[in-house]
Amino acid sequence: xxxxxxxxxxxxxxxxxxxxxxxxxxxxxxxxxxxxxxxxxxxxxxxxxxxxxxxxxxxxxxxxxxxxxxxxxxxxxxxxxxxxxxxxxxxxxxxxxxxxxxxxxxxxxxxxxxxxxxxxxxxxxxxxxxxxxxxxxxxxxxxxxxxxxxxxxxxxxxxxxxxxxxxxxxxxxxxxxxxxxxxxxxxxxxxxxxxxxxxxxxxxxxxxxxxxxxxxxxxxxxxxxxxxxxxxxxxxxxxxxxxxxxxxxxxxxxxxxxxxxxxxxxxxxxxxxxxxxxxxxxxxxxxxxxxxxxxxxxxxxxxxxxxxxxxxxxxxxxxxxxxxxxxxxxxxxxxxxxxxxxxxxxxxxxx
Amino acid sequence: xxxxxxxxxxxxxxxxxxxxxxxxxxxxxxxxxxxxxxxxxxxxxxxxxxxxxxxxxxxxxxxxxxxxxxxxxxxxxxxxxxxxxxxxxxxxxxxxxxxxxxxxxxxxxxxxxxxxxxxxxxxxxxxxxxxxxxxxxxxxxxxxxxxxxxxxxxxxxxxxxxxxxxxxxxxxxxxxxxxxxxxxxxxxxxxxxxxxxxxxxxxxxxxxxxxxxxxxxxxxxxxxxxxxxxxxxxxxxxxxxxxxxxxxxxxxxxxxxxxxxxxxxxxxxxxxxxxxxxxxxxxxxxxxxxxxxxxxxxxxxxxxxxxxxxxxxxxxxxxxxxxxxxxxxxxxxxxxxxxxxxxxxxxxxxx
Numbered sequence: 272x273x274x275x276x277x278x279x280x281x282x283x284x285x286x287x288x289x290x291x292x293x294x295x296x297x298x299x300x301x302x303x304x305x306x307x308x309x310x311x312x313x314x315x316x317x318x319x320x321x322x323x324x325x326x327x328x329x330x331x332x333x334x335x336x337x338x339x340x341x342x343x344x345x346x347x348x349x350x351x352x353x354x355x356x357x358x359x360x361x362x363x364x365x366x367x368x369x370x371x372x373x374x375x376x377x378x379x380x381x382x383x384x385x386x387x388x389x390x391x392x393x394x395x396x397x398x399x400x401x402x403x404x405x406x407x408x409x410x411x412x413x414x415x416x417x418x419x420x421x422x423x424x425x426x427x428x429x430x431x432x433x434x435x436x437x438x439x440x441x442x443x444x445x446x447x448x449x450x451x452x453x454x455x456x457x458x459x460x461x462x463x464x465x466x467x468x469x470x471x472x473x474x475x476x477x478x479x480x481x482x483x484x485x486x487x488x489x490x491x492x493x494x495x496x497x498x499x500x501x502x503x504x505x506x507x508x509x510x511x512x513x514x515x516x517x518x519x520x521x522x523x524x525x526x527x528x529x530x531x532x533x534x535x536x537x538x539x540x541x542x543x544x545x546x547x548x549x550x551x552x553x554x555x556x557x558x559x560x561x562x563x564x565x566x567x568x569x570x571x572x573x574x575x576x577x578x579x580x581x582x583x584x585x586x587x588x589x590x591x592x593x594x595x596x597x598x599x600x601x602x603x604x605x606x607x608x609x610x611x612x613x614x615x616x617x618x619x620x621x622x
Numbered sequence: 623x624x625x626x627x628x629x630x631x632x633x634x635x636x637x638x639x640x641x642x643x644x645x646x647x648x649x650x651x652x653x654x655x656x657x658x659x660x661x662x663x664x665x666x667x668x669x670x671x672x673x674x675x676x677x678x679x680x681x682x683x684x685x686x687x688x689x690x691x692x693x694x695x696x697x698x699x700x701x702x703x704x705x706x707x708x709x710x711x712x713x714x715x716x717x718x719x720x721x722x723x724x725x726x727x728x729x730x731x732x733x734x735x736x737x738x739x740x741x742x743x744x745x746x747x748x749x750x751x752x753x754x755x756x757x758x759x760x761x762x763x764x765x766x767x768x769x770x771x772x773x774x775x776x777x778x779x780x781x782x783x784x785x786x787x788x789x790x791x792x793x794x795x796x797x798x799x800x801x802x803x804x805x806x807x808x809x810x811x812x813x814x815x816x817x818x819x820x821x822x823x824x825x826x827x828x829x830x831x832x833x834x835x836x837x838x839x840x841x842x843x844x845x846x847x848x849x850x851x852x853x854x855x856x857x858x859x860x861x862x863x864x865x866x867x868x869x870x871x872x873x874x875x876x877x878x879x880x881x882x883x884x885x886x887x888x889x890x891x892x893x894x895x896x897x898x899x900x901x902x903x904x905x906x907x908x909x910x911x912x913x914x915x916x917x918x919x920x921x922x923x924x925x926x927x928x929x930x931x932x933x934x935x936x937x938x939x940x941x942x943x944x945x946x947x948x949x950x951x952x953x954x955x956x957x958x959x960x961x962x963x964x965x966x967x968x969x970x971x972x973x
Contacts, residue, residue: 364861365885365886368884368885368886369886370885370886370910372910373885373886373908373909373910436912510715525903533719534716534719534721534724535716535719535720535721535724540903540907543907546904547902547903547904547907548903549900549901549902549903550900550901550903551898551900552876552891552898552899552900552901552915553897553898555913555915556871556891556894556898556915556916556917557724557917558724558916559721559723559724559915559916559917559919560914560915560916561787561912561913561914561915562906562912562913562914562915563911563912563913564903564906564907564910564911564912564913565907565909565910565911566907566908566910568910
C-alpha cells in the first residue's frame with residue numbers, strides 16, 4: 272500500500288510500504304477513506320522535534336474495516352468506523368474512568384512501531400475498545416459527512432474536551448485561545464453541544480475567524496497578549512470569563528488564559544506544544560483558578576459525536592479547508608506549515 | 623492596647639499601640655479573645671520576605687464585638703465572632719461567587735495599614751460581610767471550643783477548601799501533602815465534613831502524625847519525594863489517588879502531588895509559600911489532571927464550620943498544641959519556626 276513517510280524536516284514523501292496485517296486476535300485492519308494532517312504533525316516537519324527517518328505519519332482517520340482478529344466483537348468487515356487518535360482497550364481502570372488516553376494498553380497512531388493514519392490502511396490494536404462504528408455506514412452515510420466524522424477522530428473531540436474541562440454549560444460566557452482546528456472545534460463544542468451563550472474567539476486570521484463565527488463565536492478578538500486580555504475584560508465588565516479554553520499551549524497563551532479568567536473560573540487546556548511550558552502558580556492561586564489539562568480521551572466522546580454528526584446537528588467539517596489526495600501530502604504539510612490552510616483532509620485510493 | 627509588632631527577622635515584640643477606633647460606618651471594633659500564629663507569619667520572621675519595621679502581625683482571631691459603625695447590621699456589641707483572615711463586603715461579584723478572598727473591597731488583617739490579629743483589639747472593615755457571629759456566644763459558648771473557633775478563621779477553612787477543590791466526596795481516597803495545621807485540617811475536613819474513606823497523610827513528625835490520625839488519616843507515609851509517591855502508588859494498586867490536597871506549595875510538594883494523582887484526578891492546592899513555584903505542565907497534561915488552586919475564601923465556609931463546632935461534631939482545636947499569653951508571642955514564633963510547636967494559640971488580657 273501507499274503511506275506517508277517522514278524523511279527529514281520539511282520533507283515528507285508517499286511510498287510503497289508493506290500492507291498491514293492482523294498480529295493479535297484483538298486487532299483490526301482498517302482501509303482508510305479519509306485522513307488528516309494535524310498541527311502536532313508539524314513539530315517534526317518544522318524541525319523542532321526529531322523524528323526517525325522513514326517513520327509513518329498521521330493519527331487521524333476514518334475508514335472501512337477490512338479484517339478483524341478472532342476476538343473482535345464490536346466491529347465487522349465492511350463497517351464504517353472512526354478511530355480516535357489513540358487506541359485503548361476501553362476496559363482498564365483509566366478507560367473506565369473515561370480517560371482512554373491513559374489506557375494501560377494504549378498507544379498513538381503514527382508513533383514508533385505503529386501504523387500512521389496517513390496511509391491506505393492501518394492495523395488497529397484493541398479494535399473493540401478503539402473503533403466506533405458509524406451506524407448505517409458506509410452505504411447509509413453520505414460522503415458529505417466524512418469530513419465531520421474525520422474531525423471527530425481528534426480535533427472535534429479535543430476541542431470539546433477543552434470545553435468540558437473548562438466547565439462550559441448552558442448560558443456560559445467562554446473565551447477560546449487558539450484559532451487552529453482545535454480552537455474552532457472548541458467554539459463549536461461550547462456552542463452546539465454545551466449551550467454556551469457568549470464566546471470570545473482570539474483570532475487575527477480572517478479565514479479562521481469566519482469559521483469560528485459560523486461555529487458560534489459571538490466576539491472575535493484580534494488583540495494578543497495583555498491587549499487581548501484587556502479586550503476580553505473590557506467586554507465582561509472587568510471581571511473576565513468563567514470558562515477559558517486554552518488550545519495553543521505556549522507560555523504566552525497560558526498567560527492570556529490566566530489573565531482573562533474570572534476569579535474562581537476554570538481553564539480547560541488542550542494545547543499541546545512540542546514542549547509543555549512551565550506555569551507560574553501565583554496568579555492562579557490568588558485568583559482561585561481551576562486548571563484542567565488533558566490530552567483528549569477522544570474515545571469517550573466518539574459515540575455522541577458520531578450520532579450528532581450523522582443526525583445532522585453537528586458539523587465540524589468546515590475546519591477542513593483543503594482536500595488533497597494522499598499522494599500530494601507534502602503539499603498539505605507545506606500549506607499547513609505556512610498557515611495557508613487551517614487543516615488538510617487527505618483522500619486515499621483503494622488498497 | 624498591646625499588640626505584636628515585627629521588628630526584624632527573628633525579632634517580634636509586644637508594645638503599647640493606639641486603641642483601634644471606627645473609621646467607616648461599616649466598621650466594627652472587635653476585642654480579641656484568642657489569636658494565632660500562622661505558618662505564613664514565619665516568612666518575615668525567617669527573613670525570606672521583607673516586612674516593615676513595627677508593622678502589626680497576625681490575621682487569625684476570634685473576639686467580642688466592642689463597637690459597630692452606624693451601617694453595621696449583622697453583629698452587635700457583645701457578640702462572639704469569628705473573623706476570616708481576609709475581610710470582604712460579601713456583596714461584590716467575587717463574594718457572590720463564594721470567592722470572598724477576591725473581594726473588590728477586601729484586604730488581609732496584618733497587611734500594611736490594617737490591624738493585626740495578634741493584639742488586644744482589631745478594627746474590622748466591612749463588618750457585616752466579614753464577621754460571623756457564634757450563636758449564643760459568648761455566654762452560651764464554652765471556652766473549650768475557642769481553639770476550634772479560632773482554627774476556623776484560617777487553617778480549618780483553608781484545609782477544607784483544599785479538600786473541596788480536590789473534589790473529595792463520600793468514600794473518596796485522598797492524599798494530603800503537608801502535616802502543618804492546614805494539612806491536618808485538610809484531613810479533618812476530608813473525613814468529618816466530606817466523608818472520605820481512606821486518607822494518606824505524608825508526615826514524618828510523630829506529634830503531627832498523631833493529630834492527623836485522630837483527625838481521620840488512615841495511612842501515615844513517612845517517605846518523601848519519589849519514595850513518597852511510590853509508597854502511595856503501592857497502596858493504591860499502582861493507580862494513585864483521585865484527590866490530592868497540596869498544603870505546602872513548594873516545587874517538591876507539587877511534584878509529589880502530580881506524581882501520586884491518579885489519571886483524571888484532582889489536586890486541591892492551598893499551600894502558599896513565600897513565592898509560588900512554577901509548575902511543569904507536561905505531566906498534568908498527559909495524565910488529565912485538574913489543578914485547583916486557591917487562597918481560601920474562608921468566609922464562605924465559616925457559618926457551616928461554626929455550627930459544626932458549636933454542635934460538637936467538628937473539633938479542629940487539637941492543631942493548637944501550645945497556648946501562650948500575647949505578651950509571650952516571641953516565644954511562640956520561635957517554637958513554630960523550630961517546629962517544636964504545630965501551631966500557637968495566644969490568649970489576651972482585657973483591653
